[in-house]
Amino acid sequence: MTHSVLSPQSHPSRSASRRHLLHSLQAVDAIERSEQPAVAVEHDPNAALISATGVYKSYRKGKLIIPVLKGVDFAIQPGEFVAIVGQSGSGKSTLLHLLGTLDEADAGEIHFEGNRIDNLPSKAKDVLRNKYFGMIFQFYHLLPELSTLENVLVPSMIGQGILGYWWSRHHHVRRATELLEMVGLGHRLTHKPKELSGGEMQRAAIARALVSAPQLLLADEPTGNLDRQSGTEVMRMLRCLNREQNLTIIMVTHDSTIAGMADRTVRLVEGLVERVG
């Protein structure tokens, strides 16, 4: 059941659209490469699912420039469950946002499946986030006006036009329902987020992140706002997804116990990768 929900075969249009996107990404990347000198860092596209090379990022606060990332280099292999740890202000969430194309680095490159993605046009980044990345947040960020089922359906609605969604709505609803049943919320389909507990909201957020059958799940402090039991439950779910579905997960956390459940950890200290364990 779980396998059928998450496997690419259960999403008939996914493979084709993925191929199409990758072609377009490669095309965009090729254009960019032809116009700019290539960065002198070699990547093996078959080895890393996502990688960061020499990534710099700073924020401006008035006249003050605060450097956050000072040349981060690391790579994540397909099927890995990696925890990024570090103290507050070490740049964990900033790095996750850069990997998820929500923000732009000042310098450096980010590659996904061997294709540079940090310099893509915003529309391509939107497609990437919608179809290839799943995101979960510390505060769940479910839309309060929508029911649990509708929240899970939002990525599908975003990814298709009105008519396209309307024609395939039964398929999308079936898939979202299966995902919600998988995370144990089959009885909460019509409930609004305010009627759910914190753990339930995070599980609904996980279902939303999985609805597009992404290749990479980016989790920003997924247990940070949950009690111990709910946090453990969510971690068990992520672990299960990683092991059974070979889903690549990058999780940001400051909790070393939670980080210990990942395959390995990347520790950030003052904007630099201090240790990869």
Next chain:
Amino acid sequence: MFKLILSWRYLRTRYIALASIISVTLGVATLIVVNSVMAGFSLEMHRRLHGILSDLIFESVSLGGLPDAQWHKDEIGKVLGDDLVGITATVQVPAMLSFQVRGQWITRQVNLIGIDQETYADVGDFSQYLLHPENRRALSFLLRENGYDERLPESGWEHRRLRVEYQRAFEDQLRQIETSRQAARGEPLPADLAGMFPPSDPYSSIPADPYSTTHGEPQQAERFDEAKEQFTGVILGLMIASVRHRDPDGQVRDHFLCRPGDDVNLTFPTSPPSGHAPTAQSARFTVVDLYESKMSEYDSTFAFVPIEELQRLRGMIDPETGVTSATSLLIRLRPGTNLAQARDRLMDRFPADQYAYRIQTWRDMQGPLLAAVQMETTILNILLFLIIAVAGFGILATFFMIVVEKTRDIGVLKALGAPSSGVMSIFLSYGFSLGTVGSGVGMVLGLLFVHYINEIAAGLEWLTGREVFDPTVYYFQEIPTEIEPQMVVLVLIGATAIAVLASVLPALRAARLHPVEALRYE
């Protein structure tokens, strides 16, 4: 799809948006009501003006008028060709009308119009405004037996006979009393007292044919029996013959000072031969009908008499050739004819430097009035659209609040892959929904208000004790309305466009939100 769902949910859950909807609703409803009333008033006024004035008015500026009216008719016929449907000659002169009511003389300044009863109906809707149904079918200057409008007390021959009988009986009684007094005293009646008795015919000093006074001594007419005969007929505007007031029940009533069957005296200038000054001419006429166009300007000044009688009285018939002149020609054109072009063709044929004529369309004649109504409508529309614009600012403020409130959700949507255009569409759709719902409800309210406007006016009068619509002022019994679908559609489009435009800035702000900053927004 998410845009539609979210904008719909925002519409349902953000009650502050209701304030914006209500503003749009009220604005649209008010615009529809005001435009419908103005259009109804304007249409009614146009209909009446046009009905009275015909399409083109060809008039002479001189007192003597157009010499040889028939030649002018023929020339106009040649110029207009097939476009000409009807043409009639009229004589229009200022006049003083006087009549007695209970021994008091009442005078009115009137516009005396001599009309051809055979052709006048061809150029306008004059006969439709007459009070006697037979006259509405076939115009006649002969007094009818009775059967006038129900508002009139007994009129026509019936009233005339009763009035003469009453008058004669009263005079006989006075004479008897005085004769018996004289007999008792054995003295003759003093000469000054004798003058106090009204003569049996108060108009005896005015000849039945006053025209004759301009051409020699008055002829001794045969004894005129008022109970059986009438003078030349005259049709008076309703407001000349009546005063309008409210009865104790609040109903508007007309009190008639004179009515069909009464005699009136008209004094007007003659058309003197060249080199002579005009003189005043008086003649008696019998009121044969009243005229109610519901245009107070006309109903209070127009008096109609047969043209041949007025021509004769004013000396507009050449005694040698019998050729008649007229002061104006009224022209009816084929429907769809361009009036301005037809007017210009006639102006080319009768250039102003050669002919002292004034050629105008009915719109030209009532230009200032029509322009005033048009301007009033335009200004009202601008003011009312400003109300909707104010509603637009309400939407703008509301939307900015919602964008601030929804900043995190916008960040989430962007994180899930929603493009900036999609986020913008949410708020544009929201604005469109507000505009559509507000306009739709406003349209229904407006149309209902227009449909029941007189009932609503009556209700308001009952509630406030103040008169909302005074028929004695507007001369309409009911508030006239006309719903123009084009106007309704324009109002709806305008209101929706304002709502959408008001949501553009907040939508742009939402679209430009940085996803990370939006997600971190507290």
